[in-house]
Every structure is written in structure tokens, then in C-alpha cells.
Amino acid sequence: MATRIGMEVSIAAAEAVKQANVDIIAxxxxxxxxxxxxxxxxxxxxxxxxxxxxxxxxxxSAMSVCSGSSAVGARxxxxxxxxxxxxxxxxxxxxxxxxxxxLMILANRSLNSPLSIWNDHSDVMSIRDCGWIQLFVDNGQExxxxxxxxxxxxxxxxxxxxxxxNLDGFVLTHVIEPxxxxxxxxxxxxxxxxxxxxxxxxxxPVSMGCFGPPVLFTEAKKAQDEAMNKTMPYxxxxxxxxxxxxxxxxxxxxxxxxxEAKIIVVTQGSLGETASIAIDTMREEDEPVGLVKIRLWxxxxxxxxxxxxxxxxxxxxxxxxxxxxxxxxxxAGEIRSALYxxxxxxxxxxxxxxxxxxxxAPDDFAQMVQQAKARPGEWYEIYGVRE
Numbered sequence: 001m002a003t004r005i006g007m008e009v010s011i012a013a014a015e016a017v018k019q020a021n022v023d024i025i026a027x028x029x030x031x032x033x034x035x036x037x038x039x040x041x042x043x044x045x046x047x048x049x050x051x052x053x054x055x056x057x058x059x060x061s062a063m064s065v066c067s068g069s070s071a072v073g074a075r076x077x078x079x080x081x082x083x084x085x086x087x088x089x090x091x092x093x094x095x096x097x098x099x100x101x102x103l104m105i106l107a108n109r110s111l112n113s114p115l116s117i118w119n120d121h122s123d124v125m126s127i128r129d130c131g132w133i134q135l136f137v138d139n140g141q142e143x144x145x146x147x148x149x150x151x152x153x154x155x156x157x158x159x160x161x162x163x164x165x166n167l168d169g170f171v172l173t174h175v176i177e178p179x180x181x182x183x184x185x186x187x188x189x190x191x192x193x194x195x196x197x198x199x200x201x202x203x204x205p206v207s208m209g210c211f212g213p214p215v216l217f218t219e220a221k222k223a224q225d226e227a228m229n230k231t232m233p234y235x236x237x238x239x240x241x242x243x244x245x246x247x248x249x250x251x252x253x254x255x256x257x258x259x260e261a262k263i264i265v266v267t268q269g270s271l272g273e274t275a276s277i278a279i280d281t282m283r284e285e286d287e288p289v290g291l292v293k294i295r296l297w298x299x300x301x302x303x304x305x306x307x308x309x310x311x312x313x314x315x316x317x318x319x320x321x322x323x324x325x326x327x328x329x330x331x332a333g334e335i336r337s338a339l340y341x342x343x344x345x346x347x348x349x350x351x352x353x354x355x356x357x358x359x360x361a362p363d364d365f366a367q368m369v370q371q372a373k374a375r376p377g378e379w380y381e382i383y384g385v386r387e
Contacts, residue, residue: 002246003181009140009172010035012179013079013105016147018049019187020103023074023194026054026065030084031117032169033107037079059084063091070100070162071208073196075151077102081169082109082123089127095162096131097224098209101154101194102162103147104132108269108320109169110356118357119169121268121320124297125330131224133231134164134297136269140177143167145248148182148191153238157197159231166297168270170357182246190245228299235296252301253308254293257283261290263369264309264346266317268294268331271353271360275318278365289369294331302338309339312346316372318365319352328352328380336378350380358384 007015014036017025025044027037043049052069056062062078070076080088085106095102110116111123124134133153137143143165150163167173198206212220236252243249256276258264267275272293279291292308294301309315319329327333332350339345349372354360368383 002183002186004178005181006176007140007179008035008174008176009143009167009179010107010174011039012140012144012177012181013147013167014039014043015181016144017077018043019182019184020077020147020151020191021075021193022049022051022077024052024054024066024069024076025078026056026062026069026076027078027080028056028059028062028084030059030081032109032119032173033079033081033084033105035173036105036107059088060091063088063095066102067091067095067098067100070095070102071098071200073194073199073201075155075194076100077104079105079107081107082111085123085127086111089130092127092130092132094209097220099160099227100162101160103150103154103165104162105143105147105165105167107169107173108166116356117169119171119320120355120357121166122322122355124164124166125321125323128298128330131228132162132164132298133159133228133235134166135295136166136297137172137295138270138272138293140172140175140179141248142250143172144179144181145242145246145250148187149238149242149250151194152191152242153231153235155194156234156238159234160197161228161231166269171270180246186245190242232299232301250295251304252296253304254295255308256291256293258290258292258308258312260288261312262288263314263316263373264290264292264312265365265369266292266294266309266315266331266335268297268318269320271318271320274360274362275365278362281362282366282369287369300334300338305335305338306342309346314372315346315348316369317348317350318368319350320354322352322355322382332380348378349375351383352380353383355382
């Protein structure tokens with residue numbers, strides 16, 4: 001039986017990691033992920049979680065420890081943010097190339113400089129193509145649920161790919177929400193003990209991470225790309241089976257009021273919940289507007305996205321990061337690419353919003369929709385800049 005309780009989202013994430021019965025946690029505390037790893041260290045210290053907590057001296061070391069523990073077959077978890085992700089990024093790429101199925105929660109925070117500890121998506125976009133499965137969550141319940149889903153999908157022998165859960169720093173990590181906690185028996189039924197297919201063991205020597213000369217490197221990268229593209233059905237299967245157990249179903253792309261919508265707002269992460277309030281208000285005023293939330297970021301859900309925006313004439317895409325010197329925000333660039341093959345596709349207007357934790361209110365979404373309607377062409381704008 002599930003229990004519904006008010007809890008800080010970071011604590012709920014840590015409690016889910018405990019229920020997932022992890023073997024190894026290696027992490028270096030960095031704001032705003034700190035509460036997650038602090039609570040996990042307490043759970044291990046108190047004997048409530050039978051795992052090794054490895055307090056390393058940097059994020060680079062955290063991911064190095066995780067790569068080793070996952071390679072020997074341990075269920076492995078870590079957590080980071082912003083500059084910490086930048087420091088560990090060398091090993092992040094190695095982990096996905098080695099197909100090590102670990103889980104990382106990324107409490108999204110802006111990258112320096114100027115120094116900021118608040119939320120945007122510049123950290124995750126810096127490793128957009130690192131080869132991990134990546135998704136965004138809207139609220140605390142989704143964070144809690146996706147700890148189990150993430151391990152289940154990553155460890156599937158048809159997947160064997162590391163998994164990132166993106167949650168907005170402070171906007172989600174430090175708020176208290178009602179969380180439906182699953183009974184341990186339900187978790188154990190959905191997420192059985194990890195049975196690694198390949199692992200380092202002295203009795204059965206194997207080599208991992210070998211040298212890749214030019215004659216082999218391209219083939220290795222092609223195999224990695226094909227393996228990532230083949231993860232989609234297993235991600236959907238993971239969501240389906242979780243929904244059958246809990247009643248909470250998730251999808252690569254999720255919609256709100258998109259039927260007969262001529263204008264569609266596109267978001268990632270917690271912006272979607274704020275945008276939905278604006279959409280409801282605009283609908284009451286007979287504005288034909290809907291909302292599409294991109295949950296799955298890698299692999300990108302091309303078919304599901306095209307189906308979700310079918311019939312729309314204008315897409316208003318919200319990015320929380322800048323592609324400097326590029327076409328605007330990374331999400332908008334991805335969407336334009338996804339629609340490029342269509343003879344007639346909706347006009348794409350891109351707003352970059354919420355950088356460094358700046359608030360975005362429902363009225364802001366209404367204003368951006370009106371600006372996008374009034375000005376022709378495809379363009380991008382950093383919204384709300386004081387000049």
C-alpha cells in the first residue's frame with residue numbers, strides 16, 4: 001500500500017534511492033543537490049541503507065568511483081549539479097561508451113560565470129550528446145518515481161546505458177510536496193536485484209575501455225549510436241509496467257489542451273506546470289493554445305513530438321539555456337531539426353527564459369504567445385532583459 005506524505009523533494013529522491021537498494025553511492029556535495037546526498041549519507045550511517053557511501057574529494061572522482069563500481073556489477077548512484085557536472089564530464093562520456101548502467105540525478109543549475117547557484121538548464125545542455133538516456137521531471141512525485149524507472153531501464157540487458165534524471169534546482173529540490181511513497185514490496189517487484197551481464201571479476205577476466213585505433217573507432221561510435229536509438233521501446237516498456245503497478249503513466253512527450261490547438265507552447269522540466277496555468281487561462285479567453293512537454297531528451301522522441309504538434313501553425317519554444325553564437329536555445333534547434341523534413345511545418349519562435357533562477361510567471365507565457373503571434377518569421381529572443 002502506498003503512503004502519501006509531505007516531504008522535501010530532495011529527501012524523497014534520497015528515500016527512493018534507498019528503496020532501490022543501491023550498493024554504491026559516490027558523490028561530492030554541490031548546491032543545490034546537497035540535501036539528496038546528505039540524506040543518503042545519514043541513511044547509510046544509521047544502518048537504514050546497506051550500501052557503501054564514498055565521500056570523494058571531487059566530482060571527477062565521484063564519477064570515477066561510480067564507473068568502477070558499476071563495472072564490477074554494483075547498483076550505482078550519484079548526484080551532481082552545474083560546475084560539478086563540468087568537472088566530472090570527462091568520465092561521464094567514458095561511462096556511456098562502456099555501457100555502464102548507473103543512475104545520476106542532475107539538480108539543474110546554471111554554469112559560471114557570473115557565479116550563480118540558481119536554476120537553468122545550461123549544465124545538462126553542456127552534456128546533451130554524452131550518450132546517457134536523459135529525461136526531465138516536472139515535480140517531486142516524478143523525481144521519486146523515476147529513480148525506480150531509471151534503474152529498471154538502465155539495467156535492462158537490452159539497454160545497458162546510464163540514465164540521468166534532470167530536476168530543476170531549488171525550484172524542485174528545496175520545496176516540500178505531497179509524495180506518494182511506494183510499499184517496498186511493490187518496489188522490489190518492479191526493480192529486482194541487478195543481475196549484470198558483463199562485469200569485471202578476477203575469476204573471469206575481461207577487458208573494458210580498450211584503446212580504439214582509427215580502424216575501429218568509427219565502428220564503435222556507430223554501435224553506440226545504434227544502441228541508444230534502440231533504447232526507446234524499453235523506456236516505454238519501463239513506464240508502462242510502472243504505470244500498471246502504480247496508476248502513474250509517463251510518456252516521451254506529454255500534452256495539455258492540444259486538441260485543435262493552432263499555437264503550442266513547448267517546455268521542459270518544471271516550467272510545464274507553470275505554463276499549464278497560463279494555457280488554461282488563455283483557453284478560457286478562446287485562445288487556441290496548447291502545451292507540449294518534452295519529457296524524454298535522449299533519445300529524442302521524433303515521432304511522438306511530430307504527432308503531438310500535428311495541426312499547429314505556431315510553436316512557441318521555451319529554452320532555459322543559450323547556444324552561444326548559434327540558433328538560440330538548444331531545445332528550439334532540436335525541434336526545428338525534427339520538423340525540417342516536412343513540406344509545411346509550423347513556424348518556430350524561441351524564447352530563452354528563466355536563466356540563473358529568474359522567475360517565470362503564468363502571465364509571462366501569455367505575453368510571449370502574444371509577441372510570437374504579432375511578429376512574423378522564425379527568431380529567438382532572450383525574454384525579459386532590462387536594457
